[in-house]
Amino acid sequence: MARRNDPFQDIERLFSSTGFARPTGPGMPMDLIRTGDEYVAELDLPGVDPSTIDIDIDDRTLTIRAERKARQGEVEWLSKERPTGTFARQLTMGYGVAVDKINATYDGGVLTLTFPVADEAKPRKISVNTSSSESKTIDAN
Template identity: 45%
Template structure:
Protein backbone atom coordinates (compact mmCIF):
# COMPACT_ATOMS: atom_id res chain seq x y z
CA UNK A 1 0.00 0.00 0.00
CA UNK A 2 1.45 3.34 -1.03
CA UNK A 3 0.54 6.54 0.71
CA UNK A 4 1.03 10.01 -0.66
CA UNK A 5 2.45 12.52 1.80
CA UNK A 6 3.37 15.87 0.22
CA UNK A 7 5.17 16.97 3.39
CA UNK A 8 7.76 14.19 3.10
CA UNK A 9 9.19 15.82 -0.03
CA UNK A 10 9.21 19.24 1.62
CA UNK A 11 10.95 17.77 4.69
CA UNK A 12 13.58 16.10 2.52
CA UNK A 13 14.22 19.27 0.56
CA UNK A 14 14.50 21.37 3.74
CA UNK A 15 16.89 18.90 5.33
CA UNK A 16 19.13 18.84 2.27
CA UNK A 17 19.18 22.65 2.04
CA UNK A 18 20.00 23.05 5.72
CA UNK A 19 22.61 20.30 5.67
CA UNK A 20 20.65 18.12 8.07
CA UNK A 21 21.43 14.44 8.51
CA UNK A 22 20.42 12.43 5.46
CA UNK A 23 19.17 8.86 5.58
CA UNK A 24 16.02 7.22 6.80
CA UNK A 25 12.87 9.33 6.89
CA UNK A 26 11.78 7.23 9.87
CA UNK A 27 13.79 9.29 12.36
CA UNK A 28 12.03 10.30 15.57
CA UNK A 29 10.24 13.63 15.44
CA UNK A 30 9.64 14.25 19.15
CA UNK A 31 9.57 12.75 22.63
CA UNK A 32 6.08 13.23 24.17
CA UNK A 33 6.21 14.15 27.83
CA UNK A 34 4.11 15.28 30.79
CA UNK A 35 5.36 17.49 33.62
CA UNK A 36 3.45 18.19 36.82
CA UNK A 37 4.01 19.12 40.47
CA UNK A 38 3.07 16.93 43.44
CA UNK A 39 3.72 18.14 47.00
CA UNK A 40 7.42 19.10 47.15
CA UNK A 41 8.63 17.73 43.80
CA UNK A 42 7.99 17.78 40.06
CA UNK A 43 7.40 14.63 38.02
CA UNK A 44 8.36 14.31 34.36
CA UNK A 45 7.08 11.34 32.31
CA UNK A 46 8.52 10.83 28.82
CA UNK A 47 7.23 8.18 26.40
CA UNK A 48 10.12 6.11 25.05
CA UNK A 49 8.57 2.78 24.01
CA UNK A 50 10.86 0.01 22.92
CA UNK A 51 14.03 1.68 24.19
CA UNK A 52 16.90 -0.19 25.77
CA UNK A 53 17.28 1.48 29.21
CA UNK A 54 21.05 1.48 28.61
CA UNK A 55 20.56 3.82 25.64
CA UNK A 56 18.86 6.49 27.77
CA UNK A 57 20.95 9.35 29.18
CA UNK A 58 19.86 12.10 31.56
CA UNK A 59 22.15 15.08 32.10
CA UNK A 60 21.85 18.35 33.99
CA UNK A 61 24.11 21.22 32.98
CA UNK A 62 23.70 24.94 33.65
CA UNK A 63 20.08 24.55 34.72
CA UNK A 64 19.03 22.47 31.69
CA UNK A 65 17.83 18.87 31.97
CA UNK A 66 18.62 16.91 28.79
CA UNK A 67 16.98 13.56 27.99
CA UNK A 68 18.60 11.55 25.21
CA UNK A 69 17.73 8.07 23.95
CA UNK A 70 18.58 5.94 20.94
CA UNK A 71 16.61 3.18 19.23
CA UNK A 72 18.53 1.09 16.72
CA UNK A 73 17.14 -0.40 13.56
CA UNK A 74 18.03 -4.00 12.57
CA UNK A 75 21.08 -4.54 10.37
CA UNK A 76 21.06 -3.48 6.73
CA UNK A 77 20.85 -7.14 5.66
CA UNK A 78 17.08 -7.30 6.29
CA UNK A 79 14.40 -7.09 3.63
CA UNK A 80 11.88 -4.53 4.86
CA UNK A 81 8.20 -5.22 4.25
CA UNK A 82 6.99 -2.34 6.41
CA UNK A 83 8.92 0.22 8.45
CA UNK A 84 6.67 2.44 10.56
CA UNK A 85 8.55 2.66 13.87
CA UNK A 86 10.95 5.52 14.39
CA UNK A 87 14.59 4.72 14.96
CA UNK A 88 17.49 6.98 15.70
CA UNK A 89 18.18 9.54 18.38
CA UNK A 90 15.56 11.20 20.57
CA UNK A 91 16.43 14.36 22.50
CA UNK A 92 14.46 16.69 24.73
CA UNK A 93 15.63 19.59 26.89
CA UNK A 94 13.84 21.24 29.80
CA UNK A 95 14.98 24.41 31.58
CA UNK A 96 15.05 23.97 35.34
CA UNK A 97 14.39 26.75 37.82
CA UNK A 98 16.76 27.56 40.66
CA UNK A 99 14.41 25.82 43.08
CA UNK A 100 15.24 22.28 41.82
CA UNK A 101 17.64 20.20 43.94
CA UNK A 102 19.76 18.79 41.10
CA UNK A 103 21.73 16.53 43.49
CA UNK A 104 18.57 14.58 44.38
CA UNK A 105 17.08 14.08 40.88
CA UNK A 106 16.16 10.43 40.33
CA UNK A 107 14.83 8.46 37.37
CA UNK A 108 13.25 5.11 36.51
CA UNK A 109 12.15 3.40 33.30
CA UNK A 110 9.11 1.11 33.30
CA UNK A 111 6.86 -0.12 30.48
CA UNK A 112 8.29 2.34 27.97
CA UNK A 113 7.89 5.40 30.20
CA UNK A 114 10.86 7.29 31.62
CA UNK A 115 9.94 8.93 34.96
CA UNK A 116 12.17 11.67 36.35
CA UNK A 117 11.61 13.03 39.88
CA UNK A 118 12.75 16.64 40.32
CA UNK A 119 12.75 17.53 44.04
CA UNK A 120 12.35 21.13 45.19
CA UNK A 121 15.20 22.55 47.30
CA UNK A 122 14.60 22.99 51.02
CA UNK A 123 14.94 26.78 50.74
CA UNK A 124 12.19 26.90 48.09
CA UNK A 125 9.66 24.88 50.11
CA UNK A 126 6.87 26.81 51.83
CA UNK A 127 7.45 27.26 55.51
CA UNK A 128 5.87 28.97 58.47
CA UNK A 129 7.66 32.09 59.71
CA UNK A 130 7.77 32.67 63.44
CA UNK A 131 6.95 36.22 64.55
CA UNK A 132 8.75 37.67 67.55
CA UNK A 133 7.57 40.48 69.81
CA UNK A 134 10.05 42.24 71.97
CA UNK A 135 12.42 39.30 71.78
CA UNK A 136 9.86 36.60 72.67
CA UNK A 137 8.15 34.43 70.03
CA UNK A 138 4.46 34.95 69.28
CA UNK A 139 2.43 32.13 67.73
CA UNK A 140 1.24 32.85 64.20
CA UNK A 141 -2.43 33.65 64.20
CA UNK A 142 -2.24 35.37 67.61
CA UNK A 143 -4.34 38.50 67.19
CA UNK A 144 -2.64 40.39 70.00
CA UNK A 145 -1.48 43.72 68.57
CA UNK A 146 2.24 44.20 68.35
CA UNK A 147 3.36 47.54 69.77
CA UNK A 148 6.03 49.46 67.98
Protein backbone atom coordinates in the same frame (compact mmCIF):
# COMPACT_ATOMS: atom_id res chain seq x y z
CA MET B 1 0.35 36.85 48.89
CA ALA B 2 3.42 34.74 48.14
CA ARG B 3 3.63 33.15 44.72
CA ARG B 4 4.15 29.38 44.50
CA ASN B 5 7.40 28.71 42.72
CA ASP B 6 6.91 26.58 39.61
CA PRO B 7 10.19 26.16 37.75
CA PHE B 8 8.47 25.06 34.53
CA GLN B 9 5.72 27.69 34.49
CA ASP B 10 7.66 30.35 32.57
CA ILE B 11 8.41 27.96 29.72
CA GLU B 12 4.80 26.79 29.56
CA ARG B 13 3.56 30.40 29.65
CA LEU B 14 5.93 31.37 26.82
CA PHE B 15 4.71 28.63 24.49
CA SER B 16 1.03 29.11 25.28
CA SER B 17 1.22 32.90 24.79
CA THR B 18 2.93 32.63 21.39
CA GLY B 19 0.45 30.08 20.07
CA PHE B 20 3.18 27.55 19.33
CA ALA B 21 2.85 23.94 20.41
CA ARG B 22 5.18 22.72 23.11
CA PRO B 23 8.44 21.41 21.75
CA THR B 24 8.65 17.65 21.62
CA GLY B 25 11.27 15.65 19.89
CA PRO B 26 10.07 12.82 17.71
CA GLY B 27 9.60 9.75 19.83
CA MET B 28 9.92 11.52 23.20
CA PRO B 29 6.52 12.94 24.28
CA MET B 30 6.39 14.02 27.92
CA ASP B 31 3.83 14.52 30.68
CA LEU B 32 4.83 16.74 33.60
CA ILE B 33 2.97 16.90 36.91
CA ARG B 34 3.52 18.11 40.45
CA THR B 35 2.61 15.82 43.33
CA GLY B 36 3.21 17.29 46.77
CA ASP B 37 6.89 18.10 47.17
CA GLU B 38 8.09 16.79 43.82
CA TYR B 39 7.69 17.19 40.08
CA VAL B 40 7.37 14.07 37.95
CA ALA B 41 8.16 13.90 34.23
CA GLU B 42 7.15 10.81 32.28
CA LEU B 43 8.66 10.40 28.82
CA ASP B 44 7.48 7.73 26.40
CA LEU B 45 10.45 5.80 25.01
CA PRO B 46 9.04 2.48 23.77
CA GLY B 47 11.54 0.17 22.13
CA VAL B 48 14.54 2.01 23.55
CA ASP B 49 17.36 -0.06 25.02
CA PRO B 50 17.78 1.30 28.59
CA SER B 51 21.58 1.22 28.18
CA THR B 52 21.29 3.96 25.51
CA ILE B 53 19.49 6.40 27.83
CA ASP B 54 21.83 9.21 28.87
CA ILE B 55 20.76 11.97 31.28
CA ASP B 56 23.06 14.93 31.98
CA ILE B 57 22.62 18.14 33.90
CA ASP B 58 24.77 21.18 33.21
CA ASP B 59 24.06 24.21 35.36
CA ARG B 60 20.22 24.20 35.26
CA THR B 61 19.76 22.42 31.90
CA LEU B 62 18.79 18.75 31.96
CA THR B 63 19.45 16.85 28.71
CA ILE B 64 17.93 13.46 27.98
CA ARG B 65 19.22 11.36 25.09
CA ALA B 66 18.07 7.92 23.98
CA GLU B 67 18.45 5.74 20.93
CA ARG B 68 15.95 3.49 19.21
CA LYS B 69 17.85 1.25 16.81
CA ALA B 70 16.55 0.33 13.38
CA ARG B 71 15.78 -3.28 12.56
CA GLN B 72 18.89 -5.07 11.35
CA GLY B 73 19.04 -7.34 8.36
CA GLU B 74 17.34 -7.33 5.03
CA VAL B 75 13.61 -6.69 5.34
CA GLU B 76 10.84 -5.44 3.11
CA TRP B 77 9.16 -2.49 4.84
CA LEU B 78 5.41 -2.45 4.32
CA SER B 79 4.93 0.46 6.72
CA LYS B 80 7.53 2.37 8.72
CA GLU B 81 6.02 4.94 11.08
CA ARG B 82 8.13 4.58 14.22
CA PRO B 83 11.15 6.87 14.20
CA THR B 84 14.60 5.42 14.80
CA GLY B 85 17.90 7.01 15.72
CA THR B 86 19.00 9.21 18.59
CA PHE B 87 16.48 11.48 20.28
CA ALA B 88 17.21 14.34 22.66
CA ARG B 89 15.18 16.63 24.84
CA GLN B 90 16.26 19.48 27.11
CA LEU B 91 14.50 20.91 30.15
CA THR B 92 15.56 24.09 31.89
CA MET B 93 15.30 23.65 35.64
CA GLY B 94 14.16 26.55 37.78
CA TYR B 95 15.72 27.31 41.14
CA GLY B 96 12.82 25.61 42.91
CA VAL B 97 14.15 22.15 41.97
CA ALA B 98 16.75 20.21 43.98
CA VAL B 99 18.88 19.25 40.95
CA ASP B 100 21.25 17.18 43.08
CA LYS B 101 18.39 14.82 44.06
CA ILE B 102 16.84 13.98 40.66
CA ASN B 103 15.90 10.31 40.31
CA ALA B 104 15.35 8.38 37.04
CA THR B 105 13.67 5.01 36.41
CA TYR B 106 12.79 3.22 33.17
CA ASP B 107 9.96 0.69 33.17
CA GLY B 108 7.59 -0.52 30.45
CA GLY B 109 8.94 1.93 27.88
CA VAL B 110 8.43 4.96 30.15
CA LEU B 111 11.31 7.01 31.55
CA THR B 112 10.20 8.60 34.82
CA LEU B 113 12.19 11.51 36.26
CA THR B 114 11.43 12.72 39.77
CA PHE B 115 12.52 16.25 40.68
CA PRO B 116 12.20 17.06 44.39
CA VAL B 117 11.17 20.60 45.28
CA ALA B 118 14.16 22.43 46.79
CA ASP B 119 13.90 23.14 50.51
CA GLU B 120 14.12 26.89 49.92
CA ALA B 121 11.07 26.72 47.61
CA LYS B 122 8.85 24.92 50.12
CA PRO B 123 6.31 26.91 52.17
CA ARG B 124 7.40 27.48 55.74
CA LYS B 125 6.34 29.26 58.91
CA ILE B 126 8.14 32.37 60.14
CA SER B 127 8.06 33.29 63.79
CA VAL B 128 7.62 37.00 64.56
CA ASN B 129 8.76 38.35 67.91
CA THR B 130 7.00 41.34 69.45
CA SER B 131 8.19 43.85 72.02
CA SER B 132 6.06 42.11 74.65
CA SER B 133 8.30 39.02 74.11
CA GLU B 134 5.40 37.01 72.77
CA SER B 135 5.95 35.30 69.48
CA LYS B 136 3.43 34.82 66.73
CA THR B 137 3.77 32.40 63.83
CA ILE B 138 2.92 33.65 60.36
CA ASP B 139 2.28 31.26 57.50
CA ALA B 140 4.63 32.19 54.65
CA ASN B 141 2.27 30.82 51.94
